[in-house]
Amino acid sequence: MNSLILVIIGVAMMLAGYLLYSKFLGKSIFRLSENYTTPAHRLKDGVDYVPTNKYVLWGHHFTSVAGAAPIIGPAVAVIWGWLPAFLWVTFGTVFIAGMHDLGALWASQRHKGQSIGTLSGRYIGKRGRNLFLIVIFLLLLMVNAAFAVVISNLLISTPSAVIPTWGAIAVALLIGQAIYRLNWNLPLVSLVGVMALYSLMVLGDRFPVVLPETVLGIPANGVWIILLFIYAFIASLLPVWVLLQPRDYINGLQLFVGLIILYGSFLITRPELAAPAVRENVPDGTPGIFPLLFVTIACGAISGFHGIVASGTSSKQIDKETDVRFVGYFGAVGEGLLALGTIIATTAGFKTLANWEEIYAEWNAGGVNAFVQGGGALMNEGLGIPTSLSATILATMAVLFAATTMDSGVRLQRIVVQEIGEIMGIRITALVSTIIAVGLAFGLTFSAGADGSGGMTIWPLFGTTNQLMASLSLAIVVVILTHLRRPTLPVIIPLIFVTIMSLWAALLQLKSLFADQNWLLFGMDVVIVIASIWVIVESIGAISNARKEPPLEWTDDDTDAPLPQHARQA
8 A cells, every 4th residue: 555645644634633623622612712811921930931932832842742752652553554553643643632632731721830630639639639640750750761761772873863962952042042032033043943953963964973882881871861861950940941942842843844854755755555554463472452552652642641741831831822722732733743654654664564574573673763764764765865864864853852851751740749749748949859850760760770771660661651641631621621511522532442441451561560570560550550540430420529519610810710619618
């Protein structure tokens, strides 16, 4: 089958989702208002609460939630064939991911930019909030530790990505000053920024940076990880407009240019799909497609991490409530396009079925390297871009996305630590909470040795934990909509589906971990599953109680959404 057919169908579905379905959600379900004064204006502090141009904020949100996951997940999942991955990415983006991101962002900015964990305390009770925060805390710990390892491995395997990766920080700092201090024209700043980034890629391709095997007795990948944590520590304490926003914005533009280049190569080469639609002879050890497909591909279809970002940083920067639709839903569309491009690159980027099967000879054999190899071959064939430069462009895309996710992850972990402190009656400063967040991730990463391999210790739990987190966020949105007496079906159907698939996968994982006698992960998974089920059960009770209580009314004059009756009485 020709890959161009998939490109046309997939892109058309996602654009139709944004133009039609997100408009329905914004008007009929979430009722976005131009007149509502957002927390970015009411609580403006120049650090976390900063009114932001919707295009700049979209760049922050999109690149923070994307990371390397919409590349890694689909690049692994095509081992079952291209069709299941394609269907989950397209339908998941349109009907689940976009709605989830929009809903979490809308709910948070109507509550002073509070996190989805804090909202759970308001709508389902303190016990549910505490359990919710456990899941969020562990998920962020997984992301911060594992992404440091992923980035370091990419910098070692593709040394030509080193200069553009670190040079992007300088570009972002200059862009932040140009936009907020000098008030320069945004399109001009954007153009110059993108040109600077791609110039750095060309420079990196000419002058790859390779570290010595060891530096002061620390392996090269350990050195990169240390530098990444130092950077993340500093970045998470800076005002968002100084580095986080402009870095994410320019990375978002860079990605879209990269996607245009990648999709342009698809249009020119029109490659046939080397992989089968559904693979029958999967390698030994490959788990069943149900339910593993739905946790292997998270970002690009739906991801709980998105709800944490939406309610942790993005909601504090919304200029107008109507921007929620563009930032939230279209952010999910951007990620869906990246996941779709990954599916094409990893199934049509190889000449023959034998070439493809050689790469996918065992479970988890795909991933970023398959994306870089397949996508690079198509870019070379279709656009004449040298293979080495193609690999540099794609590897830099993956690195920069992973780095921006790590930036946001550390900042979010800092906020979660402060929230936990508030629950315990302890005031934790931003500096101390950042030390705790970075210290825990750093300790986990180097727990297995100086090479930083410990960062992947608890990563096997990410897929199920991430999707369970999405279920919990959707449950909170349903409770809120029920209090407001608004339609809930567009949220309940995805909630039921994602909950069933993620719990099914988590229980299978528990069985596997028990058989392997991996007691650390088994114990953590038990905690995550019990906490998630408990929150879901309490959410069901909260939905039932919400139907019995007087309906809530939200007005444009509210500085904070009114408390439901049970919370007022408590």
